[in-house]
Amino acid sequence: MYERKIPLTLGCGFELVRQVVNGKWKFMLLYCLHEGITRPSAMERALPGISRRVINIQLNQLIGHGLVSKQDYEEKPPRVEYFLTDLGKSLIPFIIDLGTWGEEHKGTLQLNIV
Amino acid sequence: MYERKIPLTLGCGFELVRQVVNGKWKFMLLYCLHEGITRPSAMERALPGISRRVINIQLNQLIGHGLVSKQDYEEKPPRVEYFLTDLGKSLIPFIIDLGTWGEEHKGTLQLNIV
DNA sequence: CAGAATCCGCTACGATACTG
DNA sequence: CAGTATCGTAGCGGATTCTG
Numbered sequence: 132m133y134e135r136k137i138p139l140t141l142g143c144g145f146e147l148v149r150q151v152v153n154g155k156w157k158f159m160l161l162y163c164l165h166e167g168i169t170r171p172s173a174m175e176r177a178l179p180g181i182s183r184r185v186i187n188i189q190l191n192q193l194i195g196h197g198l199v200s201k202q203d204y205e206e207k208p209p210r211v212e213y214f215l216t217d218l219g220k221s222l223i224p225f226i227i228d229l230g231t232w233g234e235e236h237k238g239t240l241q242l243n244i245v
Numbered sequence: 246m247y248e249r250k251i252p253l254t255l256g257c258g259f260e261l262v263r264q265v266v267n268g269k270w271k272f273m274l275l276y277c278l279h280e281g282i283t284r285p286s287a288m289e290r291a292l293p294g295i296s297r298r299v300i301n302i303q304l305n306q307l308i309g310h311g312l313v314s315k316q317d318y319e320e321k322p323p324r325v326e327y328f329l330t331d332l333g334k335s336l337i338p339f340i341i342d343l344g345t346w347g348e349e350h351k352g353t354l355q356l357n358i359v
Numbered sequence: 360c361a362g363a364a365t366c367c368g369c370t371a372c373g374a375t376a377c378t379g
Numbered sequence: 380c381a382g383t384a385t386c387g388t389a390g391c392g393g394a395t396t397c398t399g
Contacts, residue, residue, distance in 0.1 A: 142292075144347030145272040145340070147354045151347075155392070158259040172360060178256075185392060187362060197353055209361045209399080218353060225343055226259070232339070233258030233265075239311055239332060240261045269372070286380060296373065301382060323379080323381045 151196045151222075154189045156181050158226050161215065164199065165223045169212040198222065265310050265336075268303045270295055272340050275329065278313065279337045283326040312336065 152158065156178065163174050171186050190213055193199040198219035204210045215223070233240065266272065270292065277288050285300050304327055307313040312333035318324045329337070347354065 141276065141341065141344030141348060142273060143351065144344035144349075145276065147347035147351060148343045149269070149272060151354060153391095155263070158263060159256060162255065162259070170360085171362085180393095182393060183360095183362070184364095184394090188392085203361090207360095207399090211361065218350060221350075222346070225339065225346070227255065229262045229339055230255030230258035232336070233261035234255060235258075236332060236335075237257065237261060240265060267371095284380085285382085294373095297382075298374090298384095299372065302371090317381090321379090321380095325381065 151193075151198065154192065156185060157189055157193065158230070160186070160189055160193065161198065161219060161222065162226055162230070164213055164215045164219070165226075169214060171211065171213075193219070265307075265312065268306065270299060271303055271307065272344070274300070274303055274307065275312065275333060275336065276340055276344070278327055278329045278333070279340075283328060285325070285327075307333070 159178055159181075160174065163177055168174055168177050171183065171190075174186055175181060175183060190199060190201075194201055194213075198216055200214050200216050202212045202214065204212075273292055273295075274288065277291055282288055282291050285297065285304075288300055289295060289297060304313060304315075308315055308327075312330055314328050314330050316326045316328065318326075
């Protein structure tokens, strides 16, 4: 054998992950759901700076990717709730650990990012 | 107490991580380095579809974030090598585990993404 | 309160060509 | 082989407005 052109058996996995978590607020939205913040209005309060449009778009993408499910109670005034699916839950440990990693290296990183 | 407006102590960490790994090929570049693929030409071969321009841009960002270091041997023909810093190495387990996660749920995810 | 529709600026990325 | 410069494009996300 010569050389492996694509030595990255994980490459496909990387790309899938990248697509799934691609989006400015996806991590935080998933973490909100994990924290029990299930309603859009609550997310808007919990995440200063996010807009309703982006909440909807990114939640819908997460639903499309099978990480989130939606419950519409069809009441008036409207009430809906979003929940993590099992697949979504399986991603939470990564998110928390990555967030912790970011916190721990905040000093080093911020210097460079700012 | 009323309600915590920002219940996400990890929010800042999320944001830092998002900025650091933001980029289509960052995961794969970091994984390349971890695999010992240190030279740009080798990365180009290992990652079909990537361009030299993007390799340089994203590696420089990683350097700026302190995850990667560069060694220029100042020879002719030119030869340079990139390496993971300790900070960069500390991110590798996440990347591998996320790639594995993506691989494991490929079936579920691909249906939705395609 | 949930959410869809519209407009728009910014950036990332790809393609290409060029310098040492 | 390494790296830069330029151009064109698609998409993300912010602001705003409107509906049920």
